[in-house]
Amino acid sequence: MRSSKQRDAVLKVLRESCDHPTADMIYERVKEIIPNISLGTVYRNLGQLKDEGLITIVESSDTKVHYEGNLTDHIHFLCKSCCEITDVFCTPTVPAALADLGLQVESQKTVYYGVCNTCRDNI
Amino acid sequence: MRSSKQRDAVLKVLRESCDHPTADMIYERVKEIIPNISLGTVYRNLGQLKDEGLITIVESSDTKVHYEGNLTDHIHFLCKSCCEITDVFCTPTVPAALADLGLQVESQKTVYYGVCNTCRDNI
């Protein structure tokens, strides 16, 4: 893989994002670094970065794909009310039932659903 | 909500499916019961059944939405090689870190990734 300013910028934006932006949100942010970057380039580089394992995809409540640049062990809490995704830093466990079936887990993606503290207080 | 033959058929198909079909797969199966059912009707009823909590959505590896009619406690193992989803029946645990932050979990969706036994043996 050849180096490219565009891919570096996409990765930099994701590394510095505390939320879980979609491709077009990332596109808007990268445009502040490279104003004439193309949306297709953002998509292509997101795909490459994902394949390299440098970023991950977060399951969300809408139809768009959300990306994440924080590789630190954590899980996600998705608020049913405001749809905000909260990172909860902890090392998730793997149920023994998987190993019992001979299934070796390489990675995992967990989303917990509920109402976040902010929304609960606003009722 | 009024009763409808179409919704009953969609739910029946999902209840009797052991896999995790997409909307158009469900459409094909329901057509064997109601040949002239419309794809839009399938989508609308899947949405209603989901809102009622009678079915759930499974995160998968492709861009399509996969549905599930089995509400028994279980987790999913997604094979990175064949993309097959395996149901593993067990009661998943909730990390204490969530409660520590005051976040009350109402439901969860967990996917574990790895290579399934069949694919591992085929190498």
Add this chain to the structure above:
DNA sequence: ATTATAAACAGTAATGATTACTATTTATAG
């Protein structure tokens, strides 16, 4: 340094899963 080459790019067109729309049918209550 210059050149060759293939990867990456910007810009645009195409795809396809899903949603919206509309005239008609149908479940249900009065």
Add this chain to the structure above:
DNA sequence: CTATAAATAGTAATCATTACTGTTTATAAT
């Protein structure tokens, strides 16, 4: 039996994502 609003079939529209094309650029060999 009738009124009415929800549900439907069929079709059109949406829009996130992917594919395409001619041009640019990183990198390695001359």
